[in-house]
Amino acid sequence: MNHFDTILIANRGEIAVRVIKTAKQMGYETVAVFSEADREALHVSLADKAIGIGESDVEKSYLNIDKIIAAALKTNAQAIHPGYGFLSESAEFAQRCEEANLVFIGPDSKAMAIMGNKTVARHKMLEANVPLVPGYDGPSQDNPTLQKEANRVGYPLMVKAAAGGGGRGIRIVKDPQHLITELEAARAEALSSFGSDELLLEKYIEKARHIEIQVFADQLGNTVYLGERDCSMQRRHQKVIEEAPAPNMDATLRKKMGDAAVKAAEAVNYIGAGTVEFLLCVDQSFYFLEMNTRLQVEHPVTELITGLDLVEWQLSVAAGEPLALQQDEIELKGHAIEVRLYAEDCECDFMPQTGRIRQWKMPVATGIRVDNGIVNEQIISPYYDSMLAKIIAYGATRELAIRRLTRALKDTVLLGLPSNKTFLLGLLQDHTFMNAEATTRYIEEQYLPAQQKQAAQGPGDSMWAIAAILLSRMPGTTGWRSTGTLSWPVRLKYQQQQRDVTVFQDGSAYRVEYSDDEIQNILILAESDGELLLQINGICCKLNVALDERHTVYIDNRSQVAMFEKLSFSEKQNQDTLGANLIAPMSGKIAEVKVIKGDTVNKGDVLVVLESMKMYQELMAQQEGLVTGVYIKPNQQVEVNMPLIDIVTSEQANDE
Template sequence: MSAFNCILVANRGEIACRILRTVRDLGYRSVAVYSAADGDSRHLQLADESLCIGPAQVNQSYLNIPAIIDAAKRTGADAIHPGYGFLSENAEFAEACAQANICFIGPSVNAIRLMGSKRLSKIAMLAAGVPCIPGYEGAAQDDDTLSSQAQAIGYPVMIKASAGGGGRGMRLVSEPSELLPQLRSARSEALAAFGSDELILEKALLRPRHVEVQVFGDQQGNLVHLGERDCSVQRRHQKVIEEAPCPVMTTELRQRMCEAALKAAASVDYCGAGTVEFMLDERGSFYFLEMNTRLQVEHPVTEMLTGVDLVAWQIRVAQGQTLPLQQAQIALQGHAIEVRLYAEDATRGFLPQTGQIRCWQPADLPGVRIDHGLQQGQTISPFYDPLLAKLIAHGNCREAARLKLIRALEQSVLLGVVANQRFLINLLHSTAFTSGEATTALVTELFAADPSLLPQRPSSNELAIAAALLYQHSAQRFTMAGWSNSASLPSRYLLEHAGEVYAVYISQKAPATPGLLQACVDDQRLELKLPDLDQPQCWIELEAVRYPLAYRVDGDQLWLKGDNGSLALRNVSQRPANTAQSSDSGNLYAPMDGAIVSILASEGEQVCRGQLLMVMEAMKMEHQLKAGCDGVIASVAVSAGQQVRHRQRLVEISP
C-alpha cells in the first residue's frame, strides 16, 4: 500500500489529541471530527481540518459510520485511526472503510469480529491451547440455561457482556438469588453500550491480578510482544492504575505469559497493535480474559518503558511496512505507572461530574507525561466517558516512578469540575500498592474506609483563604466602580460547600497593616497576607508561610485548589438566614446531567427509604436513583428517555 497523505482521527478527548500529535510529527495532514457537544474541544485545535458529524448523542456522531466515512471523503483522508472505544473494535466500520477505499488503521475484520466477542474468542482460545477460566460461552442465552450453567460452574460467578469492555455489562454474583436481577441489569447496560446483550459466565476469581501483554504484528506475519502491564487496581472492573513491569513478574512467568499472548495473536493472523489480557492467581497460574484489538488506554506505560511510539508503529504497518524492531531488539527499561484522572466525585460513590473547566494547569515535571484533551473554558458534558487525562511517570525503579506520579497529581490544577485526584494520591500511598501486593480487590476490600471516599469538611485554612479572596475581589469591584473606599471591615462570610454553610469573619489586623488580614474560623484566628492579583503567579501568605494559589471567582462562586483537589464554595452571605441551609426534604433530584433509562415507581405508590425509583444513564454508565425517605409518590416529573439537568427534580415524595 502506498503512503498516506491525510489521516482522519475518528475519536475525541485525550486519545484524539495523542494520535494527532504523532500524525503531525510524521508529517501527515490530519482531520478531526466532533459532535455538537464538542465544538470547544482541544483536539479540534490540533488538526488541520475538522468537521461536525452530528448531535451530542454517540449513536448520531462518534458511532455514526456513514457520517465518518463521508467526512473522510470530503476532506480527502485516505486513512482513519479509530483510537480506542467508539468504533475502534467495530468490524462493520472496518468493512465500511475498505468499501470506501480508505485504510482502517487496525487489524483485519476477521480478527476484530472474533476477538470482539468474548464468547467466540474464548472458544477460539480454547482451541488454540491458551489457558482460559472455566465458564459458559454457549449460544443459548435464556435465563434457564444461564441459571443452570451458573449452578454447574459454582458460585461466585461473573457475568460478562460478550461484546463489552470497560466494566460495562459486568456483574459479580455471589449466590443464586442474585442471578436473575443481575442478568437483567447486565443485559440492559450491555445493549445500551455495545448494541448487543449477549452474555457469558465465568468462575469468579476474587483476588487475582489483572496482567496484560502488548503484542504487535505486521502484514508479513511478524509478531512481537512489548512486555506486560499490571492493571490490577480497578473499580467496578474499570482500570484505575496501570504499571509495567508487573511487580510480581518473574523471568519464567513472563516467558510463559508472553508466549501464550503471541499464540493467541497468531491464531487469528493478527496485524497491528493488540493486547491479550490475563487473570493471574496467587499460585502463578494465568487465564485468558480477552483480547483488545486496538490501542489501549494505558499504552503510554509501554511507550515509556520501551521508547517506542505505538501509534507510529500502527501507521507504519497499516501501510504494509514491516515492524521496525525484532523481538531481541525490544528492551524494557525502568518502571512506569499511569493513573486515570476522571471527572467523578469519589465522596459520592464516584458520581460522574459535569461542568466547565475553569482552570487546567498540568504539572510539568521531568519523567512525567500527561495525555489530556482539556482546555480552559471547555464544557465537560454528560454524553461521554468521564476520563479527562492520564498522568504517567517513569523512573529507574518502581518507587521513583511512584513518587514522581504523586507529585504530578499534587501539582496539577483542575478547577471547575470535581475529579478523583485525592483518591488517586491516596491509592498510590496505600500500603498494598506501595508494597506491590495490589490485586483487583484492593479498592473494594482494603480501601473502603479511606478518607478520599468520604465527604470532607473544608479545612480552616481553606475557608480563611476563600473568605480573604472573596473580600479582595469585593474590594476590587468597589475600586473599579469608582468608589474611594474598599469593602467594609470587619466582614462576615457565609460559605456553602456540599450543602453545609460555614461562617468566616474577616477583619483588619491590629495595628492596621496594608494587605494583612485576620480570619476567624470556629474560634481559630489566622493571619493572612493577600496576594497581588495582577501577578501571573499568585501566592498567599498564611500564618507567615507562603503558598502558591490557584483559584477562580465567578460572581458568588469560588473554585480553589485545596488539600483534596478542586474545592467549590459559594458565597451565600446575602441570603436570608432561614434559606442558607439546604432544604431538599425527601424529594429525588438528578445527581448529574443525563438521561432517564427507566422509571420504577408511579404516582400514589407508597415507597420506603432506599427503594429504587429510577435508573439514569450518564457518561456511558447506568446509575440507580433511590428514595431518600419513606413516603408516597406525589408526582413524577420526568419520563423515560428524557434528558435531565443536574439538580432537576425528578420525583416529589410526600413524607
C-alpha cells in the same frame, strides 16, 4: 504496501490529539472530525483539516459510520485511525472502511469480529490452548440454563456481556438467590450499551491481578509482545492506575504470558496493535480474559519503558511495513505509571460531572508526560466519557516513578468542576499500592471503606477560611465596619456540610472566626492568574483558586481540591431536610423512572436511573418519605440541577 498520505482520526479528545501529533511527525496530513459539542475542541485546532459530522449525541456523530466514511472521502483521506472507544472495535466499521478502499489502521474486520465477542473469543482461545477461566459460553441464554450452569461453575461468579467492554455489562454474583436479578440487569445494560443481550458466565477469581500484554503484528506474519502492564487498581471494573512493567513479574512468567498472548493473536491472524488481558492468580497461574483489538488508554506506560511510539508502529504496519524490532531486540527499561484524571465527584459515588473548566495547568517536570485534549474555558458536556487527561511518570525505579507522579499530580490544576485528583493522590500514597499488593477488588472492598470516615470530615479549617475570604470579595458583597476593620458574615456549604463564619479584613490581612471560637489568620501576599501566595497562621504556601458566577469557589492546595458554595442566610440550615428532594446532579438522559407519585420510599431506594457520559447512575432517596411529584419520564434530556422528584419526609406527611 498500502499507500496513504492523509489520515482521518475518527475520535476526539486526548486520543485524537495523541494520534495527530505522531502522524504529523511522520509527515502525514491529518483530518479531525467533530460534533457540535466539540466545534472548538483542541483536537480540531491541531489537525490540518477538520470536518463536522453531526449533533453532539454520539449516535449521530462519532458512532455514525456513514458520516465518518463520507467525511474521509470528502477530505480525500485514504486512511482512518479509530483511536479507542467509539468505533475502534467495530467489525462493521472496519469492513465498511475496507469496502470504501480506505485503510483501516487496525486489525481486519474478521479478527475484530472474533475477538469482539467474548463467547466466540473463548472458543478460539480454547482451540489455541490459551488458558481460560472456567465458565459457560454456550448458545442457550434462558434463565434456567444459566442458573444450572452457574451452579456447575460455582459461586462467586461473574455475569458478563458477550459483546461488552469498558467494565459495562458485568455483575459479580456471590449469592445464588441474586442470580436472576443480576442476569436481567446485565442483559438490559448489555443491550443498551452494545446492542446485544448475550451473556456468559465466568468463575470469579478472588485476589487476582489484572495483567495485560501489549502485542503487535505486521502483515508479513511477524508477531511480538512488548512487555506487560499491571492494571489491578480498578473501580467498578474500570482501570484507575496502570503501570509497566508489572511489579513482582519475573522473566520466566513474563515469557509464559507473552507467548500465550502471541499465540492468541496468531490464532486470529491479527494485524496491528492489540492487548491480551489475563487474570493472574496468587499461585502464578493465569487465565485469558479478552483481547482489545485497538490501542489502549494506558499505552503510554509501554511506550516509556520500551522507548517506542506505538502510534508510529500502527501507521507503519498499516502501510505494509515490517515490525521495526524482533522479539529478542525489545528491551524493557525503568518503570512507568499512569493515572486517569476524570471529571467526577468522588464523594458522591464518583458521579461524572459537567461544567466549564475555569483553570487547567499541566505539570512540567523531568520524567512526566501529560496526554490531554482540553483547554481553559472548555465546557465538559454530558455526551462523552468523563476522562479528561492522563498523567504519566517515568523513572529508573518504581519508587522514583511513584514520587514523580505524586508530585506531578499535586502540580496539576483542574478547577471549575469536581475531579478525582484528591482520590488519585490518596491511592498513590496508599501502603498497599506502594507495596504492589493490590488486587482488582482492593479499591472497592478495602481502600474506599477505610477512607469513608476521613472523607466525611471534609476540608480543614484553613480551606473553609480561604473560601469565605474569596466569596466575601465577590461583586455585590458588602461588609460593615468596626474600629476601622471591614467585617462580613458568610454562610458556606461543602457537600452536605454548612458552616457560618465571620471574615474580618484590614488591607490584605484577614481574620476568619468560627462559631466554635476557632480563628484563622490569613495574609494575601500575592495573587496572579488564579494562583495565591498566602501566609496562613504564619506559614507561607501557594494554592490555586477559581470562582464562577454561581457564587462557587474551587480551591486546590495541591494535596486536596474542594468546592464551596456561598449560601444566603435566608436558606434553611436544617440538615434533616437537605437532599430530601431529588435534582439532577449532571446533565444527561433519563434511562428509567422507578417511582410514581404517591409511592413511599426508604433511604437508599433507587428513584431514577440517569445515563450520562456512557455511564448509568442510580439516583437514590436520601431519606424516608412520600413521593409528591415526578417531573421527568424515560428518554427525557435533563440539565444539571433540574428538579426530578419531590419527596415529603414522613414527619411532614403526617403534619399534612
